[in-house]
Amino acid sequence: MKKLTGGYSLRRPVLHEVSITVNPGEMVGLIGLNGAGKSTAIKHILGLMVPQSGEVRIAGVTLEENRDRYRSSSAYVPEQPSLFPNLTVKEHLEWTAMAYDLNKGSAIARMDELAQTFRMSEAMNALPDTLSKGMKQKVMLMNALLVSPPLLIIDEPFLGLDPLAIRGLLTSLEEVRAGGSAILLSSHILPALERRANRLVVLHRGRIIAEGSPQAVKLQAGCTEPDSTLDDAFEELVAAAEGGTLRA
Numbered sequence: 376m377k378k379l380t381g382g383y384s385l386r387r388p389v390l391h392e393v394s395i396t397v398n399p400g401e402m403v404g405l406i407g408l409n410g411a412g413k414s415t416a417i418k419h420i421l422g423l424m425v426p427q428s429g430e431v432r433i434a435g436v437t438l439e440e441n442r443d444r445y446r447s448s449s450a451y452v453p454e455q456p457s458l459f460p461n462l463t464v465k466e467h468l469e470w471t472a473m474a475y476d477l478n479k480g481s482a483i484a485r486m487d488e489l490a491q492t493f494r495m496s497e498a499m500n501a502l503p504d505t506l507s508k509g510m511k512q513k514v515m516l517m518n519a520l521l522v523s524p525p526l527l528i529i530d531e532p533f534l535g536l537d538p539l540a541i542r543g544l545l546t547s548l549e550e551v552r553a554g555g556s557a558i559l560l561s562s563h564i565l566p567a568l569e570r571r572a573n574r575l576v577v578l579h580r581g582r583i584i585a586e587g588s589p590q591a592v593k594l595q596a597g598c599t600e601p602d603s604t605l606d607d608a609f610e611e612l613v614a615a616a617e618g619g620t621l622r623a
């Protein structure tokens with residue numbers, strides 16, 4: 376996303392010249408208060424909104440240049456799980472494998488792996504209505520991880536997940552990242568991002584107010600104490616942006 380300005384009305388854009396790059400093999404955390412513009416940025420990346428100016432490129436192309444390449448190069452996991460009521464967990468994964476034309480043998484092996492990672496082996500034949508919210512979220516994540524596209528966009532994945540599932544998810548994401556995927560992860564759970572994200576982008580009122588490694592973001596916020604956390608840094612950055620004086 377390069378110098379993107381856009382939103383829901385031409386007169387009042389939500390995003391102002393926002394540039395976000397997610398390189399292969401990198402996990403970028405997108406953070407910001409409620410209403411900062413994270414979901415709006417994601418909608419632009421998904422091609423659901425048209426920028427007023429600037430552009431989004433995935434796998435080197437804009438949506439206009441190559442619709443198929445653009446769309447097939449990313450997978451999106453929304454905050455609210457949306458599943459087909461008549462398909463079991465296993466059938467969802469099989470459907471995804473078919474839709475993305477994955478090799479059958481390796482897809483089956485990967486499904487077993489994902490079922491174990493997310494402790495979902497016993498729920499593989501269950502229908503969505505019989506699953507808890509966290510389990511539905513796991514199914515969405517398993518589908519995205521099965522495909523492992525060049526870019527994975529994940530919106531607030533930790534809410535509703537139990538501690539072991541959060542750990543399993545972070546481990547899976549780490550594997551996918553190490554395998555060369557680019558991951559953009561929007562979340563309010565800052566300790567998870569502090570430990571796992573390679574880079575952070577801090578959005579405030581539709582503008583980037585800090586970015587860099589978690590350590591660099593802490594420094595930009597003036598949090599130099601060894602025990603200062605990303606939560607501390609975030610609070611400082613928002614306060615500084617509201618006061619109009621960034622320390623960085």
Ligand SMILES: Nc1ncnc2c1ncn2[C@@H]1O[C@H](COP(=O)(O)OP(=O)(O)OP(=O)(O)O)[C@@H](O)[C@H]1O
Nearest residue numbers: 382383384389407408409410411412413414415416
């Ligand atoms: N469908 C919409 N129509 C008009 N304005 C919208 C719409 N969706 C969001 N907005 C506005 O755009 C701004 C950014 O909202 P956005 O949903 O991108 O925030 P967010 O950072 O994802 O917040 P949250 O953490 O609460 O999910 C807010 O001012 C919001 O009111």
